[in-house]
Structure formats: structure tokens, C-alpha cells
Amino acid sequence: MTDHAVFLGKSNNPQFLDLKYANRHGLIAGATGTGKTVTLQIIAEGLSQAGVPVFVSDVKGDLTGISQPVKIKDFLTKRADVVGLDPYEPTGFPVCLWDLYGKQGHPIRATVTEMGPLLLSRLLGLNDTQEGVLTLAFRLADDEGLLLLDLKDLRALLVEVANRAKELSAEYGHVSRASVGAIQRRLLTLEEQGADNFFGEPALDLYDFLKTDENGAGIINILAADKLMQTPKLYATFLLWLLSELFEELPEIGDPEKPKLVFFFDEAHLLFDEAPKALLDKVEQVVRLIRSKGVGVFFVSQNPLDVPDSVSSQLGNRVQHALRAFTPREQRVVKAAAETFRPNPDFKTLDVITELGIGEALTSTLLKKGIPGIVQQTLIRPPASRMGPITKKERTEIINASSMSDKYDEMRDRESAYEILQKRAERIAREEEKARQREEKSRSKKTNSRSSSRRTTRRRSNRQTVSEAAFKTAARTLARELVRGVLGSLKRR
Numbered sequence: 001m002t003d004h005a006v007f008l009g010k011s012n013n014p015q016f017l018d019l020k021y022a023n024r025h026g027l028i029a030g031a032t033g034t035g036k037t038v039t040l041q042i043i044a045e046g047l048s049q050a051g052v053p054v055f056v057s058d059v060k061g062d063l064t065g066i067s068q069p070v071k072i073k074d075f076l077t078k079r080a081d082v083v084g085l086d087p088y089e090p091t092g093f094p095v096c097l098w099d100l101y102g103k104q105g106h107p108i109r110a111t112v113t114e115m116g117p118l119l120l121s122r123l124l125g126l127n128d129t130q131e132g133v134l135t136l137a138f139r140l141a142d143d144e145g146l147l148l149l150d151l152k153d154l155r156a157l158l159v160e161v162a163n164r165a166k167e168l169s170a171e172y173g174h175v176s177r178a179s180v181g182a183i184q185r186r187l188l189t190l191e192e193q194g195a196d197n198f199f200g201e202p203a204l205d206l207y208d209f210l211k212t213d214e215n216g217a218g219i220i221n222i223l224a225a226d227k228l229m230q231t232p233k234l235y236a237t238f239l240l241w242l243l244s245e246l247f248e249e250l251p252e253i254g255d256p257e258k259p260k261l262v263f264f265f266d267e268a269h270l271l272f273d274e275a276p277k278a279l280l281d282k283v284e285q286v287v288r289l290i291r292s293k294g295v296g297v298f299f300v301s302q303n304p305l306d307v308p309d310s311v312s313s314q315l316g317n318r319v320q321h322a323l324r325a326f327t328p329r330e331q332r333v334v335k336a337a338a339e340t341f342r343p344n345p346d347f348k349t350l351d352v353i354t355e356l357g358i359g360e361a362l363t364s365t366l367l368k369k370g371i372p373g374i375v376q377q378t379l380i381r382p383p384a385s386r387m388g389p390i391t392k393k394e395r396t397e398i399i400n401a402s403s404m405s406d407k408y409d410e411m412r413d414r415e416s417a418y419e420i421l422q423k424r425a426e427r428i429a430r431e432e433e434k435a436r437q438r439e440e441k442s443r444s445k446k447t448n449s450r451s452s453s454r455r456t457t458r459r460r461s462n463r464q465t466v467s468e469a470a471f472k473t474a475a476r477t478l479a480r481e482l483v484r485g486v487l488g489s490l491k492r493r
């Protein structure tokens with residue numbers, strides 16, 4: 001390993017990922033069991049060693065072992081010898097563990113406002129009409145200074161939209177109550193999937209992903225994604241949100257000597273499955289532009305064609321593990337994968353892809369001036385850290401020792417807008433109730449009890465509107481200046 005490149009392994013010559021071009025993105029592909037995760041692991045090790053922080057989603061729970069030194073085995077020392085890794089030193093790397101559900105790591109939260117209508121629509125699986133209504137709701141929230149923190153806030157906003165459907169239709173375009181109802185039902189499903197954990201405060205400070213330890217090693221941020229994967233939309237949307245936030249928050253730095261962060265997106269096909277064109281365009285745009293913020297994005301996927309052309313063509317560093325080619329469809333994939341490489345006169349790319357051993361890959365990285373290197377058949381180096389998961393005990397120790405515990409583990413103990421609003425709403429409701437009682441008292445002499453009970457029912461439904469109005473007023477005074485970002489999320493200035 002050198003301080004300007006990550007050692008990947010050996011073909012005829014040692015192969016490196018040049019840190020200067022690590023922000024030109026990458027792809028790690030290959031059939032199951034061919035060595036994708038270990039390749040990701042050794043790249044993450046190299047980046048960390050070079051002082052580059054890493055973010056990685058851990059889909060199978062087998063990446064946390066990167067925090068522990070590997071137990072040396074024969075096949076590993078042999079491999080180290082073959083690739084010329086000397087000395088081969090077992091090393092644990094500094095990690096920070098994260099979990100959207102707050103169980104296997106520090107919770108990651110975002111506000112509804114930060115998520116924005118486009119990503120939320122995707123998350124909720126809304127159709128165009130419903131997305132239009134949600135976008136309108138966000139615009140209303142912007143215009144009226146409503147700060148949307150958690151799903152309760154969003155629900156309140158939707159009630160407001162439904163109540164004012166007529167008025168809003170005139171101002172913003174057609175709002176159908178049916179669409180609002182559909183969004184509300186989807187929201188319920190989302191909450192049942194546990195997404196309400198994710199919306200709220202303290203929201204993630206992205207700079208906490210950009211840390212190095214006291215020795216200057218880049219922290220490897222590992223997101224537990226095993227449970228998250230059961231709700232693929234939440235998984236994909238969350239990672240996309242993270243990317244877009246990084247893009248929004250980080251300053252422009254051009255092409256740095258080494259990246260500020262490298263982001264590994266495992267099971268990348270989930271990002272693109274059934275993604276509407278508008279979203280794909282945004283992904284492409286974010287991937288293209290995030291480079292100049294010094295962020296490298298590496299997609300990890302079984303099938304290299306899972307990544308659409310417009311994104312794939314931006315992935316300069318490629319590690320292609322073995323693919324199978326039994327069916328015509330698989331053969332097409334192999335052919336397409338082979339065509340992405342600059343040919344090597346020594347072998348036929350097409351043939352080699354299907355013959356690669358485990359932990360062996362076709363590699364091509366960007367060389368001087370960002371030109372892609374000729375494809376190489378590379379034996380990937382063995383990891384210095386453990387392959388596979390950490391124990392429960394090791395996990396607890398890491399979480400407890402982390403400085404992020406204090407910052408994120410507990411919901412921040414301060415009054416949020418929602419609570420303030422609730423209080424105001426209750427106060428207003430109390431005052432209203434008092435007024436109603438006074439009114440009732442004076443009327444009770446004249447009217448019978450049946451009509452008064454009818455009035456109570458009507459009052460109750462009015463009360464909700466009043467509390468929503470209070471919500472609005474209070475939020476207006478709290479809201480900071482918000483500027484729409486590239487993904488329709490909101491940027492704090």
C-alpha cells in the first residue's frame with residue numbers, strides 16, 4: 001500500500017486504485033460468492049489507511065469484521081505471497097456503526113423536510129397525481145413556514161391540505177382529497193415498516209461521516225442494512241438521500257489529491273429497480289456532480305447491467321468478478337460487461353470473465369490523466385481484517401466507545417416544533433372549550449339537550465382545524481430559511 005494509491009492485487013504487475021481518481025467512481029460486480037464483499041473490504045481498508053473516510057452499507061452483516069484483525073490462515077498467507085503483500089499484517093480498522101433502527105449502531109435520522117417530496121414519493125410508491133399533491137403540500141409548507149420534522153408533522157400537513165383542498169386548488173392546482181387519502185394510507189404502511197424511527201431529530205450531521213481517528217486513519221462508517229433490505233425502497237431511498245445531502249452540503253473542491261469520502265452502495269440494483277425517469281435523471285446528475293465535492297461512489301452489484309448506462313459510463317474504476325454465462329440472457333450480460341473494458345492483447349476479456357476464480361477479477365482503474373487502464377486479470381489481495389461479522393460483544397464495545405453515542409443514541413431532549421405546537425393547540429382547544437361552555441351555559445336555558453350534543457360533535461371536528469392552524473403559525477416563527485435542493489430536499493443555509 002502507498003499513501004497515494006490503494007493496492008488491489010496483482011496481475012503481471014501490482015494493480016492500484018489511484019486516490020487521485022477515486023472520486024471518479026467505481027463498480028464492483030460479479031456473481032454471488034465471487035469476492036465482491038472482500039474486494040469492497042480491501043478497498044475500504046486501503047482508503048482508511050490513507051486517511052480517507054468511508055461509508056458502506058452492510059447488506060449481509062459481514063462487513064463489520066473490518067474492525068478486527070484477520071486470523072491468519074494458510075490460504076491467506078499464500079495469497080499474500082502471490083500478490084506480493086509484504087508484510088501481511090493483521091489489522092483492525094476504526095469503524096463507526098450506524099443503524100436506521102438504532103439497534104445495531106447509532107440511529108441515523110433525517111427530517112421530512114430534508115427528505116423532500118421527490119424521494120418521499122418514491123418511498124411511498126406514489127403515482128404521478130399523488131406525487132403532485134405531495135409536492136404541493138411541501139410547497140405549502142415552504143410558503144407558510146411549516147417545518148416538517150417527523151411523520152407526525154407530515155400527517156398534520158396532509159390533514160391541512162385535505163381541509164383546505166378547495167382553497168389550495170385555486171392557488172396551486174388541483175388537489176383531490178382522494179389523492180391525499182391515498183398518501184395518508186401509504187404513510188401508514190411506511191410507519192408500519194419502522195420508517196418513523198428514521199424521521200426526526202437529532203438529524204444526522206453529515207460531517208460525522210467525514211472523520212478520521214487520532215492516528216489519521218479514515219473512519220469506516222458501516223450502516224447495518226440487513227433488516228433495511230427487507231424494505232428495499234426505504235433502503236434505496238435512504239442511500240440516495242444520503243448522497244444528495246452530501247452533494248448539497250459539501251463545498252466544491254474540484255479534483256482533490258484524495259477523496260473526502262468514498263461511498264459504497266451495495267445491492268445497487270435496488271436504487272434503479274422501477275425507478276421513474278425523473279429519479280434516474282437525478283441520480284445521474286448527483287453522481288456526475290458529487291465528484292467535484294471530493295466524494296467517490298462505488299456501486300456494488302451482481303449484474304453490471306443493473307446500473308443504467310448514464311450512470312455506468314461515469315464509473316471509471318472497475319472490478320469485475322466472475323459471471324456465469326449459461327443462459328442467453330447471462331451471455332448478453334457477459335458480453336456487455338466485457339465491452340466496458342479497454343482490451344488487453346494478452347487475453348480475450350469475454351472468455352476470462354466466466355473463468356475467473358474466487359477473489360480474482362478483471363480490473364481497470366483510471367491512470368494518469370484519468371485514462372482507463374487496459375483490463376487486467378488480477379488476483380485480489382487478502383484482507384488484513386476479519387472476513388465476516390463481529391460478535392455481539394464486540395459490537396457493544398464499539399458502540400459504547402464511540403463519541404457518536406452521546407450525540408445520537410437518545411432523541412435530543414429539547415422541545416421540538418411539534419411539541420410546541422401540540423401545547424399551543426391544546427391551549428387553544430382549552431380556551432375554545434371554555435368559550436363553548438360559557439356559550440352552552442347561556443344557551444342551555446333556551447335549548448334542549450339533543451341540539452347541544454349535535455353542536456359538540458361539530459365543534460370537535462373544528463378543533464382539529466384550529467390546532468392545525470396553530471401548528472402553522474408556530475412553525476412559521478421557527479422555520480429557518482430554506483432553499484430547495486437538487487432532489488427537492490431542502491437545504492439549510
Ligand SMILES: Nc1ncnc2c1ncn2[C@@H]1O[C@H](COP(=O)(O)OP(=O)(O)OP(=O)(O)O)[C@@H](O)[C@H]1O
Pocket residue numbers: 030031032033034035036037038039060076079358359360380381382383387
Ligand atoms: N481477496 C480475497 N482474499 C481471500 N479470500 C477471498 C477473497 N475474495 C473472496 N474470498 C473468499 O471468498 C468468499 C466469498 O467472498 P465474498 O463474500 O466477497 O463474495 P460476494 O461476491 O460478496 O458474495 P455475495 O454475492 O454472496 O455477497 C470469502 O468469504 C472468502 O473466503
Ligand SMILES: [Mg+2]
Pocket residue numbers: 036037038060
Ligand atoms: Mg457479498
